[in-house]
Amino acid sequence: MASTRLKRMEESATIRIANIANRLNKQGADVISFSLGEPDFDTPKHICDAASKAMFDGATHYAPSMGIPELRKTIAEKLCTENRLDVTEDNILVTPGAKQAIFEIMMSVLDDNDEAILFDPAWVSYDPCVKFAGANSVWVPTDPDNGFMPEDVSEYITPKTRIIVVNSPCNPTGGVYDRDVLKQIADVAIDNDLFVLSDEIYEKIIYEREHVSIGSMDGMEERTITVNGFSKAYAMTGWRLGYACAPPEILKGLLKIHSHSVSSATTFAQYGGVAALTGDQEPVSEMVREFRTRRDILLDGLNSLGIRCKKPDGAFYAFADVSDYGTGDEVAEEMLSKAHVAVTPGSAFGESGKDFIRISYATSQSRIHEALERIESIL
Template structure:
């Protein structure tokens, strides 16, 4: 009895793999998981303390639907100082995770038959959010040998195109777009009067590069909707805390959806977000240092065994070309069933990923070494 809207949306491939790995573990199998994009670190203590203290002093009631004013102001201050965005607290909507913000945005700006540009490969839920809003995703190829930059973007713009989705640092590739790439996208958005959704959830997990917000570029302030959150940078995935800043008409539409659906983000969780932004940042820096060490080991070893993989500039994913051994779907299944290593088939992220697998290195160095040994035994 599913609706036609729901039938357009596929099951999340990343969650599916994680569930399969969980079932094997329940059977007593030791599975090395490279599947879920979740930091394996504990949330920093001062953030936990702030949320607990808020709960115990009675901050367990509804908050304003748009979020606590103190948190909205703290986010706006962060966006002004770090991202060079001209934002006030009143421009910020606090959401239960960045994913919720993305769905609310798609439902606000897309109509049936509209088109949204996705760069292939792209995170699995962009496609689903576009389809759920009744619109159609249009996939633009990228160059795997050149930081997965979009190729011939303007050729894919039609009179139905409404927006371009940008994710840098990106999932599943870890690619970080440089200033010129972002400027090219911005110029096309301006020329064709398009919106840009800039998903910057991985901005803090970046290596030897500078994070740039496309919304800070000339002419992009009013046409860019910037989404971010606390899950990746502060190891707060289960807290479900994200945010979005948008111009007033889009903001009001998203707020309407939020007020009629989830009402508000959990109140005491928002106090944790204030502590994350205004408290010590050293724990985040330590996490990034550890992610770098894991990245270097994983990429070097994959390439050494003949699995081609570009060095990612950010996030905590390796997007590895396994075409020497088979297509990504078969290799992912083989690794899980024969080697008990969980990876995600690259096809989950778009047609161009068919010869790839995604490995999340959000797991310990010891487990990465064990997983690499199993992969080598299974494939080499």
């Protein structure tokens, strides 16, 4: 009895692996989970305090559908200052997580049989969102030896193309697009009158590189829809708080879907978002320093085991080539069943990921060391 659109989509591989790991844990197994993209840090106290105060001050009723004015203004100021976007609060829609913003964008921009450009490998939920809108994904290969940068994007543009999805830093690869790469993508978008969805949820989790927003480039102001949120940078995954920044005509479409589906983001959580952006940023810096240390421990360990892995420049994922030991699906299954280490097979992120696994190093250094020992025991 399922609808046709549901038959076009597959379940989330990351959620599926996490559920299997949880089931094994309940059965008494000690599973080390590298599957979910969730920081293992607590939300900073000043953010919790702000939300708690708002709750007890009565912010428990419906919020304006676009978001509370205080948060929208703060987000716009942040985007102007940090991302060099020329926007105001009228360009901002606050959503229950960045994923909801992405879903609303696909439903607003795409018609049946339109095409969306995805860079392979890409985050698991882009393609299902495209399919739910009745459109089709066109996968553009990336070069693993060059930090998984896309090449020859223009060759994949057709009369049906409507939007290009950019995710930098990237999930699952940790790749960071430099200004030259973004300029090439921007030129393609301008030449072909396309929208760009720029998913910047990992912008603050970046190591030796600089984050650049494609919406700040010449000619991109009216065709870029920037998506961001609080889950990754501020360890607020459970708060479900994100936002989209879009040109006015696009924002009107997003708001139609938004108001008829989720109504608004949680009211008191939005006051926590204000505190996150305006308060002390040192907890973010501390978290990024710890992620960098974990990254280096993991990569040293993987490479010493003969598992090839390029150093990610952002996010908290290692995309490791396991082709010497089997496909990504085979190795992920072996790791989970024999070593009780849960990773995500790279095939979940696109065809080019079939020889890879994604390892989320959002777990403690001691668990990373232990996981490496377990992996060594089964190789």
